[in-house]
Amino acid sequence: MSAIFGGLFGLLFAFLSVGVWIGVALLAVAVLLGLMFTSLPMERLLGQYAFNILTTPDLVALPLFVLMGEFLFRTKLSAALFNGLAPWAGLIPGRLLHVNVIGCSIFAAISGSSAATTQVVGRMTLKELLRRGYSPDVAIGSLAGAGTLGFLIPPSTVMIIYGVLAEESVLRLFTAGFLPGVMLAGVFSAWIMIHTTIRRDLVPESERALRHMPLAQRFAALGDLWPALFLIVCVLGSMYGGLATPSEAAALGVVGAFIVAASQKALNRQIIRDVLLGTVQTCSVMGIIIFGASVLGNVTAVLGVPDAVAGIVSDWNLSPVALIIALMLLYLILGTALEGFSMIATTLPVVLPIVEAAGFDKVWFGIFMVLVVEMAQITPPVAFNFAVIQNITGRSTGYIAKVTFPYLLIMMGFVIFLAIFPGFVTFLPDLILGG
Amino acid sequence: QTTLNLSDVLPESNFMVANAMRFAEEVKAATNGEVVIAVKAGGSMGFKGPDQLTAVRDGLVEMADINISQQVGVDPLFGVEGIPFLVSSMDELKKYHGFVRPVYEELAAKNNQKILYVVPSPAQYLYLNVLADDIEDLKGIPVRGADKNTVDVVTAMGMAGVAMPWGELIPALASGRVKGVATSATSGVDGKFWEFMDYIYPTNHTWGSNMVTVNLDVWNTLTSEQQKAIEETAARLEPEFWDVSRDGDVASIKAMADQGMTVVEIPETLRAAMVERAMPLQADFVTRVPAAAPIVEAFKAAK
Amino acid sequence: MTGGPQTSEGSRKNGLFAMLEGIADGLSLLAGYLAALCVILLTGLILAEIAVAMLARIIPLMPSGIGIAWEYSAYLMGGAFMLGAGMTLRAGQQIRVELLLRAWGGRFHALFDTLSSVAGAATTIYLAVAMISLTIRTYGHGEVSQDSLTPLWVPQAGLALGACLLALQMVVRMLANLLRQPAERPELGAATAIEG
Ligand code: NA
Numbered sequence: 030m031s032a033i034f035g036g037l038f039g040l041l042f043a044f045l046s047v048g049v050w051i052g053v054a055l056l057a058v059a060v061l062l063g064l065m066f067t068s069l070p071m072e073r074l075l076g077q078y079a080f081n082i083l084t085t086p087d088l089v090a091l092p093l094f095v096l097m098g099e100f101l102f103r104t105k106l107s108a109a110l111f112n113g114l115a116p117w118a119g120l121i122p123g124r125l126l127h128v129n130v131i132g133c134s135i136f137a138a139i140s141g142s143s144a145a146t147t148q149v150v151g152r153m154t155l156k157e158l159l160r161r162g163y164s165p166d167v168a169i170g171s172l173a174g175a176g177t178l179g180f181l182i183p184p185s186t187v188m189i190i191y192g193v194l195a196e197e198s199v200l201r202l203f204t205a206g207f208l209p210g211v212m213l214a215g216v217f218s219a220w221i222m223i224h225t226t227i228r229r230d231l232v233p234e235s236e237r238a239l240r241h242m243p244l245a246q247r248f249a250a251l252g253d254l255w256p257a258l259f260l261i262v263c264v265l266g267s268m269y270g271g272l273a274t275p276s277e278a279a280a281l282g283v284v285g286a287f288i289v290a291a292s293q294k295a296l297n298r299q300i301i302r303d304v305l306l307g308t309v310q311t312c313s314v315m316g317i318i319i320f321g322a323s324v325l326g327n328v329t330a331v332l333g334v335p336d337a338v339a340g341i342v343s344d345w346n347l348s349p350v351a352l353i354i355a356l357m358l359l360y361l362i363l364g365t366a367l368e369g370f371s372m373i374a375t376t377l378p379v380v381l382p383i384v385e386a387a388g389f390d391k392v393w394f395g396i397f398m399v400l401v402v403e404m405a406q407i408t409p410p411v412a413f414n415f416a417v418i419q420n421i422t423g424r425s426t427g428y429i430a431k432v433t434f435p436y437l438l439i440m441m442g443f444v445i446f447l448a449i450f451p452g453f454v455t456f457l458p459d460l461i462l463g464g
Numbered sequence: 465q466t467t468l469n470l471s472d473v474l475p476e477s478n479f480m481v482a483n484a485m486r487f488a489e490e491v492k493a494a495t496n497g498e499v500v501i502a503v504k505a506g507g508s509m510g511f512k513g514p515d516q517l518t519a520v521r522d523g524l525v526e527m528a529d530i531n532i533s534q535q536v537g538v539d540p541l542f543g544v545e546g547i548p549f550l551v552s553s554m555d556e557l558k559k560y561h562g563f564v565r566p567v568y569e570e571l572a573a574k575n576n577q578k579i580l581y582v583v584p585s586p587a588q589y590l591y592l593n594v595l596a597d598d599i600e601d602l603k604g605i606p607v608r609g610a611d612k613n614t615v616d617v618v619t620a621m622g623m624a625g626v627a628m629p630w631g632e633l634i635p636a637l638a639s640g641r642v643k644g645v646a647t648s649a650t651s652g653v654d655g656k657f658w659e660f661m662d663y664i665y666p667t668n669h670t671w672g673s674n675m676v677t678v679n680l681d682v683w684n685t686l687t688s689e690q691q692k693a694i695e696e697t698a699a700r701l702e703p704e705f706w707d708v709s710r711d712g713d714v715a716s717i718k719a720m721a722d723q724g725m726t727v728v729e730i731p732e733t734l735r736a737a738m739v740e741r742a743m744p745l746q747a748d749f750v751t752r753v754p755a756a757a758p759i760v761e762a763f764k765a766a767k
Numbered sequence: 768m769t770g771g772p773q774t775s776e777g778s779r780k781n782g783l784f785a786m787l788e789g790i791a792d793g794l795s796l797l798a799g800y801l802a803a804l805c806v807i808l809l810t811g812l813i814l815a816e817i818a819v820a821m822l823a824r825i826i827p828l829m830p831s832g833i834g835i836a837w838e839y840s841a842y843l844m845g846g847a848f849m850l851g852a853g854m855t856l857r858a859g860q861q862i863r864v865e866l867l868l869r870a871w872g873g874r875f876h877a878l879f880d881t882l883s884s885v886a887g888a889a890t891t892i893y894l895a896v897a898m899i900s901l902t903i904r905t906y907g908h909g910e911v912s913q914d915s916l917t918p919l920w921v922p923q924a925g926l927a928l929g930a931c932l933l934a935l936q937m938v939v940r941m942l943a944n945l946l947r948q949p950a951e952r953p954e955l956g957a958a959t960a961i962e963g
Pocket residue numbers: 136137138139140141142178179180181182183184185
């Protein structure tokens with residue numbers, strides 16, 4: 030078994046570190062392990078795996094949400110959202126710095142992806158915040174932190190993938206993510222208030238005007254939120270209203286995004302081409318990583334790796350909360366180099382049985398996995414959200430990592446909080462969907 | 465020592481997997497530990513239900529627990545147990561197996577594998593939240609079926625048959641996108657159907673079985689003593705596995721009843737109307753798969 | 768996240784290689800549009816399924832669903848995943864870890880990029896062969912899907928085509944690295960920033 034372990038981590042490290050594309054590297058490691066340690070006909074097996082994994086009906090929502098995100102990315106939805114929220118955010122300490130958290134929370138309810146959330150909200154807010162004289166440290170840090178809500182607040186591609194792999198209802202996961210998502214957003218906002226109260230220089234003096242806006246003007250600004258509300262109704266309304274299954278609701282989200290884009294006259298030939306090819310590119314990136322991770326998962330299952338690791342971790346005999354802390358640290362380390370989807374796919378068969386044995390249910394663990402995947406988005410060197418922000422701001426990874434660090438700590442604390450009080454995860458699904 | 469992987473797509477909690485594990489244990493004992501069967505449940509080998517047969521055929525895995533009716537894509541004759549309302553009880557099914565088992569053996573051999581044992585799935589039920597005593601009461605209710613055959617049967621009975629993956633089913637039930645399900649009692653418990661529906665109709669509209677097979681090339685590498693020990697173990701355990709299936713059905717129905725669901729005694733007139741409406745599907749099957757005709761005829765004559 | 772285009776020093780472009788590159792890019796872009804078509808059809812099919820289910824509640828005798836909707840949308844999703852893979856690689860959008868690529872001020876960038884494309888080419892050629900032989904095997908046995916009785920070799924051939932183009936782009940990339948030509952063409956894909 031130690032030869033298999035060595036092969037697995039050694040090969041993976043070697044391939045990834047010279048820069049082999051993540052999905053291809055996972056696939057290469059899977060094939061090599063299969064050839065070295067089994068007598069299975071790898072080539073035949075790989076063909077069958079490829080067909081099975083790439084045509085799993087449970088993933089159908091994925092390309093749909095990607096398409097929806099691409100439409101939104103190229104509309105003026107972001108600007109409208111900002112206009113609607115700004116007058117209200119001005120009422121609290123930290124003022125417009127909360128726009129990132131609020132904007133990300135709302136966009137997270139529309140988009141299934143954390144990077145899409147970060148990008149769309151960041152494109153709109155950062156320039157404006159810096160222009161108004163807000164501290165870039167808080168502006169960038171809160172964007173990187175709150176952008177991760179894209180996965181926690183439903184809909185969520187991570188939850189869809191977890192649901193497939195863990196055989197758990199995606200609707201249940203979606204419902205479970207809502208309350209922790211709102212709570213985490215609240216904690217982020219609370220931190221911004223504390224931070225800006227301690228360091229008054231983070232917020233510019235010139236921003237007092239927002240405090241004294243007439244109420245009528247504030248309510249009038251809310252009208253700008255209609256495209257976002259419309260999309261929420263399209264996706265969540267059709268799903269909870271019995272018109273559509275979760276995957277079908279994603280298709281209605283595409284229609285909603287298309288209508289918003291068309292009503293803003295944001296569509297032309299070039300943009301439609303970019304929407305479609307952008308969707309294809311993102312699908313291809315995700316598809317190949319999911320594929321490679323799944324094949325590696327199958328091969329390691331055949332080799333008995335999950336059982337062995339499960340044995341080791343369960344031999345530690347940790348208390349439930351200690352187990353969760355240990356797993357969180359393990360995932361933090363993995364998450365510095367691994368991408369979230371492959372992290373779930375490769376570790377789930379190993380870890381899920383241990384966690385279930387410790388008394389946590391699958392839905393709770395799904396939310397845990399979403400949170401650790403979110404953390405992986407903001408831990409360098411492999412950090413999706415940093416790449417997005419780098420792209421927008423041109424700042425270095427080191428700087429972004431520094432200003433995001435408080436938000437990472439908040440998330441770690443939040444995971445431990447949920448481990449001690451798992452009811453905050455299971456309460457809502459039990460209430461709405463029954464125990 | 466020879467290790468044979470056995471691929472099972474059902475989750476570890478399913479009785480079919482428990483049967484396979486029991487079989488593995490007894491084979492190990494009967495061969496003095498020379499043949500070890502490693503049961504890989506939950507589809508962890510990476511195969512889906514419909515490709516279990518070809519996976520064994522092509523040597524991708526040594527053994528598999530195969531849902532027979534899911535193999536119609538390889539040979540339509542694998543669908544003979546799914547002919548609606550041909551078989552009405554597990555006792556009748558036992559008789560029917562007298563005719564279909566040799567057919568399965570032949571089809572398996574044609575696909576480079578050998579059947580070790582066959583176990584039926586528990587009886588099929590219709591789960592609804594209306595109490596019907598007339599076929600018109602069922603009209604238009606959206607009911608989910610696991611495969612095309614079931615969807616067709618449900619539709620023939622006047623309901624609106626819907627195909628959707630299991631992963632979508634529970635949310636769809638919760639939201640009212642579908643309002644009924646046609647499946648076994650064990651699946652009913654898995655899906656906590658009492659949260660969504662009140663009535664269980666023991667329709668027995670179709671039947672189905674699983675077979676555990678071994679790749680012939682692998683089989684031929686075993687010594688004749690080992691082969692004999694495995695065959696004897698399988699033959700000895702098969703009747704017990706049939707009882708497990710029946711007991712699992714009874715226990716699952718009881719579990720759902722305990723949760724407040726009502727098992728409906730289907731009125732004779734309603735059952736007759738259901739059967740009458742599904743009859744054309746029987747004829748359709750035999751027309752589409754002529755090789756099934758003699759089997760069905762022989763069974764009907766013996767019944 | 769994604770590697771920037773490699774700058775080529777001398778522009779002594781190898782004519783034969785330029786032709787190969789052109790063919791690979793043309794085919795990849797074409798397949799990319801096919802993948803886009805898959806996404807459109809997938810969306811349309813699911814919308815049609817919703818519409819039919821809603822109408823069936825109102826109109827008697829209307830079937831309550833498109834029987835093939837789930838099965839075919841899964842095939843179309845496979846097309847969306849695989850057919851654009853070559854184009855995405857060429858556009859520099861496939862994700863990689865750039866830890867060592869960027870270390871030491873990028874001194875070993877060219878070496879590591881060459882090593883990656885060699886490993887990538889070997890792996891994707893293996894994948895392409897595996898998928899072609901699966902398609903041929905399925906065709907030979909005449910296997911059809913369980914529900915709609917669709918010949919399985921058809922969707923499999925689509926996925927195999929995507930794998931072949933990915934392998935082709937990997938080989939082209941490997942050659943480009945060896946010939947010190949630019950390995951990426953960002954303008955081939957969409958003018959999009961990073962998405963996750
Ligand atoms: Na979201």
